[in-house]
Amino acid sequence: MSIEPVEKVYIEILKKIKAIISEDGLQAGDKLPSERELTDRLGASRSSVREALRALELLGLIGTRRGEGTFIREATGHRLVEVLASFILNDSKAQEDLAETRHIIIKDCAGLASSRITSSELEELELLAAEAVTVPEKAKEFEKKLIQSGKNHLLYRLYVELNGYDTAFAAAPALTKEDCLSIIEALRSKDSMTIADILKKQTMK
Amino acid sequence: MSIEPVEKVYIEILKKIKAIISEDGLQAGDKLPSERELTDRLGASRSSVREALRALELLGLIGTRRGEGTFIREATGHRLVEVLASFILNDSKAQEDLAETRHIIIKDCAGLASSRITSSELEELELLAAEAVTVPEKAKEFEKKLIQSGKNHLLYRLYVELNGYDTAFAAAPALTKEDCLSIIEALRSKDSMTIADILKKQTMK
DNA sequence: ATTAGGAGGTGGTCAGACCACTGCATTGAC
DNA sequence: GTCAATGCAGTGGTCTGACCACCTCCTAAT
Numbered sequence: 001m002s003i004e005p006v007e008k009v010y011i012e013i014l015k016k017i018k019a020i021i022s023e024d025g026l027q028a029g030d031k032l033p034s035e036r037e038l039t040d041r042l043g044a045s046r047s048s049v050r051e052a053l054r055a056l057e058l059l060g061l062i063g064t065r066r067g068e069g070t071f072i073r074e075a076t077g078h079r080l081v082e083v084l085a086s087f088i089l090n091d092s093k094a095q096e097d098l099a100e101t102r103h104i105i106i107k108d109c110a111g112l113a114s115s116r117i118t119s120s121e122l123e124e125l126e127l128l129a130a131e132a133v134t135v136p137e138k139a140k141e142f143e144k145k146l147i148q149s150g151k152n153h154l155l156y157r158l159y160v161e162l163n164g165y166d167t168a169f170a171a172a173p174a175l176t177k178e179d180c181l182s183i184i185e186a187l188r189s190k191d192s193m194t195i196a197d198i199l200k201k202q203t204m205k
Numbered sequence: 206m207s208i209e210p211v212e213k214v215y216i217e218i219l220k221k222i223k224a225i226i227s228e229d230g231l232q233a234g235d236k237l238p239s240e241r242e243l244t245d246r247l248g249a250s251r252s253s254v255r256e257a258l259r260a261l262e263l264l265g266l267i268g269t270r271r272g273e274g275t276f277i278r279e280a281t282g283h284r285l286v287e288v289l290a291s292f293i294l295n296d297s298k299a300q301e302d303l304a305e306t307r308h309i310i311i312k313d314c315a316g317l318a319s320s321r322i323t324s325s326e327l328e329e330l331e332l333l334a335a336e337a338v339t340v341p342e343k344a345k346e347f348e349k350k351l352i353q354s355g356k357n358h359l360l361y362r363l364y365v366e367l368n369g370y371d372t373a374f375a376a377a378p379a380l381t382k383e384d385c386l387s388i389i390e391a392l393r394s395k396d397s398m399t400i401a402d403i404l405k406k407q408t409m410k
Numbered sequence: 411a412t413t414a415g416g417a418g419g420t421g422g423t424c425a426g427a428c429c430a431c432t433g434c435a436t437t438g439a440c
Numbered sequence: 441g442t443c444a445a446t447g448c449a450g451t452g453g454t455c456t457g458a459c460c461a462c463c464t465c466c467t468a469a470t
Contacts (some may be wrong), residue, residue: 009454010259034420045455047252048468049424054215054256055263067423097359100317104360108309154302155309158363214423239451250424255453271452272432 001018013052016042021072032062032070102162106143106175109150109159110183114190117149122187126148129180142180214249218257221247226277226322237267300354307367311348311380314355314364315388319395322354327392329353335387 020026020033020041032038035053039046053070056062064071117125125145132138147159173184225238225246237243240258244251255396258275260266268278322330330350339345350363380388 014263015372036420047255047456048454051256051259052253052452053421056258058219058264064421065463069418069420073219087447097357101359101363104313112305137330152305153304154306158306241451252425253423258452269452270432271430272450274432274451 009048011049109147112150116151121149132177214253214255291377314352319357326354337382
């Protein structure tokens, strides 16, 4: 017989670490208890604690500084998709899926933004769009700000991760300056349909 | 001074494991070398090897069976979002984001499906929609099949992960039987616009 | 007051041990 | 010959204790 009753220690530790973060109200940038303290508090060996911490690190949820400690990270986690992708997405179809998904997320966020964007965000976007005309790199910032204006943090995370991946392996085509300007206009008129059209055209290209 | 020159051992191990998988042409379901063999081949301690393996396990890329070995998994990895979510999405806003993102992905996949679905897939969907009228659980299958018909594996993965998460914590509202039937009709006429409308209405509710 | 040095805390890595479990071959009874 | 019991080797799971490199901060010497 075999039932494998309890979960692996490092999984239990993950849960307990989560509880600690929650109970102590730790935020991004805050320091986690040291590995040795966690070892004591959680009643597990340091090895198991480290297995849990390393997993969280690879997920991009925490970061470590030798001699200082372990810290909760901002929701960047670009390593996540990078790792996933390098292990799973090997064929060209997967590359296409990646690009397609990225475009879809941009489009959706733009749609959300059309009804959620604030006037100050709109001003920022206008500024960035104007700059993008002369400085192509600004188009990327425009894109990011547009995503954020959608006010869906999960989609934002997904965008960041997908983005982090394909910039590492293949250049992600940013919006053109014409796109930026068109999107601004559409946002002004709260016309989510136009935005979809703009990005649809780009996806097709 | 401090330069932190080389990367952490477990990161190097990740790369080497990836190389091994690639060189040996290992596929999903295949067995990885044992922890002790990896320890020898990679010239690192078993602790470090395990840190790398545990991280890959949490990402859902590998699985282990005590007494047997470590195996490459199908690209399921529902644990990914589950972990991400449980660590990041703590407030109610995050829950809303989750539900919203799930709906958006369904909508997008339906849009993709409208131009990519095969006639046999359409038949399957029709059958499921008919069954959904009497058996509500079938609506979930309909939903899944619809996603798959979008032919974007990454989006499918995301859907599965999001789904796995919120079913674990809060019931995910499935499509109604009316939705299923309307979608079928829209797919028949390759009308992605109608599909968007149907799902938009549902999201709003 | 400034600075050099050391002590203590932290993450990074390693070696070795034991346990629980699986698979398979050997062994034994029938 | 067949088949079940058994025992061994291999595997993942966990723990302990030990170093190392690094950072911070406090202390003592200047």
